[in-house]
Amino acid sequence: MSRYYQGPVSDHFDGKHFFNHYRTPPRKRGGLLRWRLESRSRAKWPSWAPSPFADHPPARVDGQANGQVNRQVNGQPLRISYVGHASFLIQTAGLNILLDPVWSKRASPFRHIGPKRVNDPGIAFADLPPIDVVLVSHGHYDHLDVATLSRLAAAHRPRIITPLGNDAIMRKRDPAIAAEAHDWGDRIAIGAGLWVTLVPTQHWSARSLSDRNESLWASFVIEGPAGRIYFVADSGYGDGANFRAVRECHAPLRLAILPIGAYEPRWFMQSQHMNPAESVQAFVDCGAEIALGHHYGTFQLTDEAIDAPLIALAEALQAAGIAQARFRTLRPGQVWEL
Numbered sequence: 582m583s584r585y586y587q588g589p590v591s592d593h594f595d596g597k598h599f600f601n602h603y604r605t606p607p608r609k610r611g612g613l614l615r616w617r618l619e620s621r622s623r624a625k626w627p628s629w630a631p632s633p634f635a636d637h638p639p640a641r642v643d644g645q646a647n648g649q650v651n652r653q654v655n656g657q658p659l660r661i662s663y664v665g666h667a668s669f670l671i672q673t674a675g676l677n678i679l680l681d682p683v684w685s686k687r688a689s690p691f692r693h694i695g696p697k698r699v700n701d702p703g704i705a706f707a708d709l710p711p712i713d714v715v716l717v718s719h720g721h722y723d724h725l726d727v728a729t730l731s732r733l734a735a736a737h738r739p740r741i742i743t744p745l746g747n748d749a750i751m752r753k754r755d756p757a758i759a760a761e762a763h764d765w766g767d768r769i770a771i772g773a774g775l776w777v778t779l780v781p782t783q784h785w786s787a788r789s790l791s792d793r794n795e796s797l798w799a800s801f802v803i804e805g806p807a808g809r810i811y812f813v814a815d816s817g818y819g820d821g822a823n824f825r826a827v828r829e830c831h832a833p834l835r836l837a838i839l840p841i842g843a844y845e846p847r848w849f850m851q852s853q854h855m856n857p858a859e860s861v862q863a864f865v866d867c868g869a870e871i872a873l874g875h876h877y878g879t880f881q882l883t884d885e886a887i888d889a890p891l892i893a894l895a896e897a898l899q900a901a902g903i904a905q906a907r908f909r910t911l912r913p914g915q916v917w918e919l
Contacts, residue, residue: 583795585746586762593765593781598794599745601783603819624886630699630878634914636662636670640710643675657806659836659919663911664703666879667724667814669838672710673807674773679715680801680838681724681814682733688723688880690788696723696880699887703913712737714771717760718814719798720747720786723880727754734758742769742777746796750788765799775805780827783817784853802827807919808835811867815840815876817852818859824866836919837869841894841910842877845884854883857894861901864908872908873917 583597590596642660660672666688669680684706689695712733717725725747733739734757741751741760748760763769768778779799787793800823803810811827811834818824828834844856854876855863864872877890891910898905911917 583746584792585749585796588745591764594745594797599786599797600794601785601819602781603783603822623884624889626699626881626887628699630887632665632700632703632913632915634703634912635701636704636914636916637708638662638670638672638677638704638710638916641675641677642672659807659810661836661873661917661919662704663875663913663915663917665698665700665913666877667718667840667875668702669812669875670704670709671803671810674775674805676713676771676773676775677710678771678803679712679733679739680812681718682715682729683723683726684729684732685726688721688726688882690722696882698879699881700879700913703915706732706736709737712739714777715739715741716777716801716803716812717741717743717747717751718782718800718812719744719784720750720788720796721815722788723882724814725750727751727758730758730760731755740771742771742779742801744779744797744799746786750796762797764797773805775803778802778804778831780831781823782813782815783819783823784815800827802831802834804831809833810835811837811869813837813839813863815853816855816863818855818863819852821862821866824863828866828868832868834867834869835871837864837867837872838875839863839872840876841874842885842890843882844890850883857890858897858900861894861897861903861908864903865901870907874908874910877910879913 662670667681671678748762751758751760782800784798800813839860
């Protein structure tokens, strides 16, 4: 029995463990040991790589300008601020939504060991606007940061939406965290005409060596007056079926937010993290108008250099004949207003 979730058997849950539709397993512990022993080519990141940007977001972005409705093509303006790694603030339709918020110094269960951030969050925690909704994609420490969620619960009391089992992880740390757990395919109203749907993604989960795949992972489709946003936190590319399925079920997509980092060595990472070329193919498969990259430049989780994902993304876009402006990257604290 899973320690985090008890529920019926399904096409991705066997009563104790969750699994991908194509039964793609995470690497075994022996593979992890081999990687660590063989990582002689691991690039050295700078100990500190500050961003020149810092965002001070408005309280709300609601389509009003000087008392008049700001009439955008898609009905509402959309403001996206990059906090760093996989963390974003989305402001639209008067709602403030955080994606995988991590304000901690380390993506680790330990205070003094583990990947340490090399730049400050792009928004100081004290400068956050009122947070209404938080989406947490899965249980890995660089995405589910219970210390940050506890701070948010105390300061903002947001509604937290997450895949099955992750709510138990959060409440064990802090019962005040208002987490609600949902399965793949669930569509949840979050207010102001916005909805969130959890969709399958190829990944896995663990908080320790003994709880592998006992909580679910997911991507999110956010739909509302500003159009549909597809947020993929972590995912292997696989055969691309998950991305094509989102296109079939949720088109048209205005924006895809896709990971481009933490991908080397490929023999170990390919089943769980896309490289930039695969992210470009995922962008094509899902059919989004534009894309935004993430999962680079803040925590060194894998072997590639700090700037390697940006260089490889530019090369992949050129090879695919896609304009660089259609697949952008930001530094922490930078803002993209659509």
